[in-house]
Amino acid sequence: MKLTALLGANQVLSHGFGVFLFAALFPFMRDDLGLTYWHLSAVGIATQLAYLAGAMSIGLLGRILPAEKLILLSAAASSGLLFSLAVLLQPVLMIMVLALLAFSAAVCWGSIVGIITRYVPADRAASSLSAAGSGTAWGYGVNGLLLLFWVPLLGWQITWMVTAAAGVFVLLLSLFMLRSLQGLPDVALVSPQVERSPGVLSTRKLFRALLTEQRAALSCAIYFLIGFTCITFSGWLNTYLDELGQTSLAGPTWTILGVSGMLAGAGIGRLADKKGHATAMLVMALGYAVSLAVFSYDPVEYAFIAGIGYGLIYFPVWGILASWVSQVYSPVATMQLSGLGMVASALGGSSGNFVAGLIQTTTGSLEMLYLLLASGSGVLLALALIMLWQQKQRSEQYEPCL
Template identity: 45%
Template sequence: MRLAVTFGFNQAISHGFGMFLFAALVPMMQQTLDINSWYLALAGALTQIAYLCGAMLLGVIGHRLDSGRTLLVTGSLTSSLLFIMGWLDNPVIMICLLAIMAISAAMSWGSIVELVTRHGRADRTATNLSIASSGTAWGYSVNGLIILLIAPLLGWRSSWMAAAVLGMLVVFTTFTLLKSMRNQAQSQDIDVNFAVAMGTKQLFKTVLRERTAFLSCFMLLLVGASTITFTTWLNTYLAELSLPSALGGYTWGMIGLTGMIAGFFVGKLADKKGHGVALLSIFGVFALSLVAFSFHPAKFVMLAGFGYGMMYFPIWGIVAGWVNKQYSSKATMQINGIGMVTFGLGGTLGNLLAGMIHEATGSLQNVYWLISALGIALFILAMYIYQSERQTKTSMVGDISPTA
């Protein structure tokens, strides 16, 4: 549990602070800085591109890096940049630093995947990865506390510095954990430098031709198309329906709260009952909540937030754990890097389609029906994976059964 929680706090720093604290503090920063809508659009686009670059870099050269050192370097870099953000007045420089933190966040998660799958207990892989991936939701919650407690009293600059201090504490805690893990591995005569990795050509061939690798990336493509589009247009859709703006705030709160607790339970389910069962469960809840929301947005928007949090935060750990059942820790990290790229591409495609639909119809209702269809497609994909797992288990039982 120490391993999962420590890496979860790394996610809170790299993703919760490095990628989302800026958006949370923008209203307060705009009171003293000239940050207009053009800067916000640039920040969103550039950080997305930077994250994709970091994920691709991880897939291509990540197997040549020491994951422990990479995690410490990215954590120290993010914490330093968070501190610097509190002293800046130029929005362009801020956006550049956000892009660097986005690259760092992608590489941080890939390092966590490799470390958990190599050093963690095999029977707790999904649980550890799901708890770690849910650290982003913890970051959401800490951002809320920063906005409520620190920013009003000490100002937005102090909020960045407080995040930086928390970041350095996490880096120190991570250093002690990694040192303990390495000493334990050496005492057990485990070669911590050995791992079966893939070259760039082999990696892309694997993703395109091998079932598990391909389906994991395709799944994350659909997840990106549905979740990023959902959150991008949610408040706009609620405003279109003349619903109270507070309803959007409550929904975001539900997403964060659900995500904080979903990682443990969903990961436990995957380790005990199989990844197919876990995927069926979270995609089923996600699809049902989206359909209900599309039928009656005002009544079921909180349910949609619950379904989103239940699926989005644990999915990264579940997919990585599923891939690790077939591939080495380094190869899992590489495939997961390509999966992060497809996730971002899915979000970009989803937002483009949403914009086209909104432009053509003047309404976002059909956009959310499209997102519901994507949720149903994810559930169908989970059914296929579940059936495949059952067939594999049945064939294995048949192979070891005594013959007459």
């Protein structure tokens, strides 16, 4: 439990502060630094590309350094970069720093996957990964508190310094706790009948797994749809509510989204450990599909339901899929495949944002976009049903090792 909480704190640092805090502080920084919405768009593009690069680098970095050292490097880099945002006044330099923070965030999550799949027993792996992944939702909540109580009193620069100080605390705590893991044996994360894949997959074997192994291929397909539907949903939600003249719904919807993510992080992981990953995936996908369906039908009436559905799937799904993959792959190979999953998610998010912009430009409305996202969530539900069918058909069988 202590290890999971520590890794969740690293997720708050890397994703909550490093990836999402800037957009929340943008209105406060805009006048002081002369920022424009073009700068905000540039930040979105740069950070997405940097996160993609970080996800792609995990496979290489995992061969060179253990996950324990990678997460310490990520925490150190995030702390220093967060502090620099308090003193930098040039927008171009700030964009570069934010891109580096996104790169570090991707490395952080890959390291979390590697550590948990190595040291946490299989009957608790899904719970630990899901809870650690929900650190992003806790980051949403902390950011909200900062905006409500801290920024109005002390300003945005002090806020960046406070997050950097929190990062140093997380770094020191991680250094102390991770030292206690040295010398511990790897935990057997698969059933005794199953032989795991080699510790490290070469590039050829990695892409072979993606193309030929059911578990790797299905997980990447789900990651892509998570990016396409979830990232696009959240990225254009405020714009859609503004189009409908319902901007007052934005704040409560985001609050509900964060709270549901916090609760789902614990509950969904326990469900996966007790009833299986496919069952947990089905519950998440079904809730998400229903919420998007009713939201596309009446966005004003069901905005809060959409927030609940989003939080139900987006925050715990990363841990659920990583734990599912770890049943047949070694910790390092799981890191590599999770990196590919993040790449697939980023590609899905990029595709969704492109389609959203196209729909907005051609129709002048986002109504068709959310109908499309609801259809995409239906495909996601179909993939969850395939997972469940495979779980029932192969309760004691796994894919052949590479």
